[in-house]
Amino acid sequence: MTYQLQLTQLDGYCRVNFPAMACLCEVLIDTSDLQQALALGELARSETQRIERKYSRYRKDNIVAEINQADGRTVTLDDETAGLIEFAAELYDLSEGRFDITSGLLRQAWTFDGSDRLPPAATVEALLNNIGWSRVRWQPPQLTLQPGMEIDLGGIGKEYAVDRVYAELEQAFNGAFLVNFGGDLRARGPRADGSQWQIGVEKVSAGQVELIELGTAAVATSGDSQRFLLRDGVRYSHILDPRSGWPVTDAPRAVTVVASSCLQAGIFSTLALMMGSEAEEFLAAQDVQFWSMR
Amino acid sequence: MQLKNKQIGKRLTLATSALLGSLQAQAADYWEVSSALLMYSEADDRVQAVEPVLNLSRQFDDESSINVRVIYDALTGSSPNGAMPASVAQTFTSASAAARIEQAEEDDDEEELEKYGDRGSYTIAPGDLPLDPSFEDNRTVLSLGWTRPLSNGYTMNLGGAYSSEGDFTSFSVNGALARDFNNKATTVSLGLNLEADSINPNGGVPTALTMYGAGNTDGSDDTKQVVDLMLGVTQVMNRRWLMQFNLGLSQSSGYQNDPYKILTVVNDGNLIVNPDDPESYLYLFENRPEDRQKMSFFWQNKVAIGADDVIDVGYRYMTDDWSVNSHTLDLTYHWQISEGLYLEPHYRYYRQSAADFYTPFLNAGSEVEVVGSSVTALVDEASSDPRLGAFSADTMGLKVGLALGSSSELSLRYEVYQQHDDNSLKAVAAGSHLDGMSQFAELSASWVQLGYTFRW
Numbered sequence: 001m002t003y004q005l006q007l008t009q010l011d012g013y014c015r016v017n018f019p020a021m022a023c024l025c026e027v028l029i030d031t032s033d034l035q036q037a038l039a040l041g042e043l044a045r046s047e048t049q050r051i052e053r054k055y056s057r058y059r060k061d062n063i064v065a066e067i068n069q070a071d072g073r074t075v076t077l078d079d080e081t082a083g084l085i086e087f088a089a090e091l092y093d094l095s096e097g098r099f100d101i102t103s104g105l106l107r108q109a110w111t112f113d114g115s116d117r118l119p120p121a122a123t124v125e126a127l128l129n130n131i132g133w134s135r136v137r138w139q140p141p142q143l144t145l146q147p148g149m150e151i152d153l154g155g156i157g158k159e160y161a162v163d164r165v166y167a168e169l170e171q172a173f174n175g176a177f178l179v180n181f182g183g184d185l186r187a188r189g190p191r192a193d194g195s196q197w198q199i200g201v202e203k204v205s206a207g208q209v210e211l212i213e214l215g216t217a218a219v220a221t222s223g224d225s226q227r228f229l230l231r232d233g234v235r236y237s238h239i240l241d242p243r244s245g246w247p248v249t250d251a252p253r254a255v256t257v258v259a260s261s262c263l264q265a266g267i268f269s270t271l272a273l274m275m276g277s278e279a280e281e282f283l284a285a286q287d288v289q290f291w292s293m294r
Numbered sequence: 295m296q297l298k299n300k301q302i303g304k305r306l307t308l309a310t311s312a313l314l315g316s317l318q319a320q321a322a323d324y325w326e327v328s329s330a331l332l333m334y335s336e337a338d339d340r341v342q343a344v345e346p347v348l349n350l351s352r353q354f355d356d357e358s359s360i361n362v363r364v365i366y367d368a369l370t371g372s373s374p375n376g377a378m379p380a381s382v383a384q385t386f387t388s389a390s391a392a393a394r395i396e397q398a399e400e401d402d403d404e405e406e407l408e409k410y411g412d413r414g415s416y417t418i419a420p421g422d423l424p425l426d427p428s429f430e431d432n433r434t435v436l437s438l439g440w441t442r443p444l445s446n447g448y449t450m451n452l453g454g455a456y457s458s459e460g461d462f463t464s465f466s467v468n469g470a471l472a473r474d475f476n477n478k479a480t481t482v483s484l485g486l487n488l489e490a491d492s493i494n495p496n497g498g499v500p501t502a503l504t505m506y507g508a509g510n511t512d513g514s515d516d517t518k519q520v521v522d523l524m525l526g527v528t529q530v531m532n533r534r535w536l537m538q539f540n541l542g543l544s545q546s547s548g549y550q551n552d553p554y555k556i557l558t559v560v561n562d563g564n565l566i567v568n569p570d571d572p573e574s575y576l577y578l579f580e581n582r583p584e585d586r587q588k589m590s591f592f593w594q595n596k597v598a599i600g601a602d603d604v605i606d607v608g609y610r611y612m613t614d615d616w617s618v619n620s621h622t623l624d625l626t627y628h629w630q631i632s633e634g635l636y637l638e639p640h641y642r643y644y645r646q647s648a649a650d651f652y653t654p655f656l657n658a659g660s661e662v663e664v665v666g667s668s669v670t671a672l673v674d675e676a677s678s679d680p681r682l683g684a685f686s687a688d689t690m691g692l693k694v695g696l697a698l699g700s701s702s703e704l705s706l707r708y709e710v711y712q713q714h715d716d717n718s719l720k721a722v723a724a725g726s727h728l729d730g731m732s733q734f735a736e737l738s739a740s741w742v743q744l745g746y747t748f749r750w
Contacts, residue, residue, distance in 0.1 A: 163314055
């Protein structure tokens with residue numbers, strides 16, 4: 001993907017695509033004015049790239065790298081980062097430890113390639129010494145990690161970007177639009193002709209797509225698609241439980257949730273997967289619209 | 295509760311709003327309307343009040359907001375006139391009722407005459423607390439507030455209030471400036487309130503410490519000015535604990551008296567026959583200093599517990615140059631039973647010391663000189679108003695709130711209040727009119743408030 005930005009005029013609306021956040025980012029804008037669509041698309045792209053630069057764990061020059069290389073020193077965070085860390089801290093509490101931004105280290109032990117290669121228990125056990133939000137000292141805006149610990153905002157980064165871009169477009173444009181980053185999306189509707197944005201959701205079994213009409217709402221999907229391990233008939237999803245260091249079993253293949261913001265939809269769908277066999281029961285208690293594929 | 299059954303939606307929404315900030319908090323295109331009806335009732339058929347309250351607030355695109363509040367009070371019943379209970383019957387001539395009767399006669403208003411005709415004078419049975427039965431007032435309060443963010447983390451607040459009742463009018467303006475520090479974890483605010491009151495008692499402003507019934511007045515009205523200065527610090531201790539400190543200074547000058555409150559004058563514990571009117575006894579109108587300076591300190595903690603429960607603990611200390619010092623401890627627990635139902639038990643303890651001029655009655659000789667028909671107070675100030683006495687009080691209450699859909703709420707609150715006399719007994723001669731009489735009427739009251747909040 002070498003292109004920077006692609007603008008397409010469709011039936012009464014425009015589509016802007018750009019590559020970012022390791023997925024295809026798409027913005028649909030309910031206008032036939034190409035200049036306007038381009039300007040809004042560039043606004044969306046620059047905000048997305050800003051967030052990616054600032055929070056990607058693959059870069060060495062951003063705040064995430066600074067925190068992870070602090071080696072026990074205290075890092076004072078800017079407002080936006082402090083807000084994200086505070087949000088993550090609340091999620092840790094809300095999910096009773098299931099959502100933990102310090103759990104990224106587990107990737108060193110687990111590779112989900114569809115094989116049956118489980119890591120030795122001792123390897124996982126050793127990593128757990130450096131995992132756990134409760135070991136972190138967080139006194140906003142000051143964050144202190146024990147040496148060896150790391151944070152990774154990947155679990156909320158894409159959803160955060162969708163919501164931020166939505167907020168930018170909302171300020172700049174009065175009409176309907178839809179921000180879709182690889183299936184995590186948020187829309188404002190209805191369109192000028194009265195219709196709603198239509199999106200496809202994979203139903204109970206793969207391949208069956210149900211079209212739903214989305215007004216002003218957000219949708220996020222979490223799933224293990226091709227990323228899993230299979231051993232002795234047990235399917236290990238790529239969703240790891242930071243409390244044990246092991247993958248969740250009996251999780252649905254994919255969960256799609258509708259909520260008012262992309263972050264909320266994403267948290268609900270991720271937490272549902274972490275509930276394993278109780279995913280549907282958990283979602284039903286939340287009073288949200290959802291689809292679960294097993 | 296296990297996570298699988300626990301509703302996390304509300305906290306997740308709050309956390310998301312905090313993260314996405316003002317950009318997500320879209321300007322609400324509705325008014326938030328809170329309405330409530332308070333029914334207040336004192337024991338022994340004393341004051342009864344009905345108070346509807348209407349509060350409207352709205353947020354705008356630029357994060358500014360306005361608030362409009364209207365309160366109407368209808369008070370009826372009997373209020374202590376300040377005289378002591380005695381072992382003989384006492385007859386009082388109510389200045390306020392007399393003035394109303396006079397006005398009604400002038401206007402030929404039969405309805406008013408019917409209402410007050412038999413209340414011009416009232417007789418209190420031996421041993422009973424003297425209560426003026428003509429207590430009746432309607433109060434209307436209108437207040438406006440406007441808040442808007444300025445640049446550099448400052449927020450400005452401007453407001454005003456107007457309050458009016460039959461014999462009292464109050465007008466005030468206020469302004470405050472707040473600033474956020476430490477990534478909004480600390481907010482410091484400084485506020486100023488200026489109040490101007492005008493008092494025009496029924497029957498004129500009685501001349502302080504002169505004989506009740508003699509009709510000496512100092513004109514028909516008087517004024518009072520109050521300046522309040524407040525410094526506040528709000529600190530987010532962590533994401534579950536909010537702490538607030540307030541320091542308040544208040545300077546009040548002008549007419550501070552209650553124009554309807556009198557004091558019994560006794561000679562060795564016996565009532566003295568009024569030298570001007572053999573049908574009644576001797577009472578003097580009260581008098582208080584013209585200035586009052588108060589300082590208060592307030593400390594409050596709000597701590598989130600579990601999923602949605604909140605404990606709220608507050609302590610307030612107030613001291614003034616009348617020697618009234620008070621302590622208030624307030625505890626509220628917000629118990630979120632389910633998404634749509636909560637209970638709020640509430641307890642408050644209050645204790646105050648007496649003003650240095652508080653006295654349940656005056657002694658002839660040491661405090662009042664009575665020579666023939668000449669009556670001269672030897673004290674500069676004196677009041678038997680129980681609000682200036684030493685007492686402690688307990689308030690206990692329970693509120694039930696019920697969410698009706700996502701944007702409206704119905705609530706019902708019930709509270710009981712009980713005062714306890716903490717004054718030392720003023721010496722009374724054995725066998726006299728005041729011997730064995732209560733020197734402080736402990737107040738018992740209860741109130742019910744029905745509230746309904748919705749979007750409009």
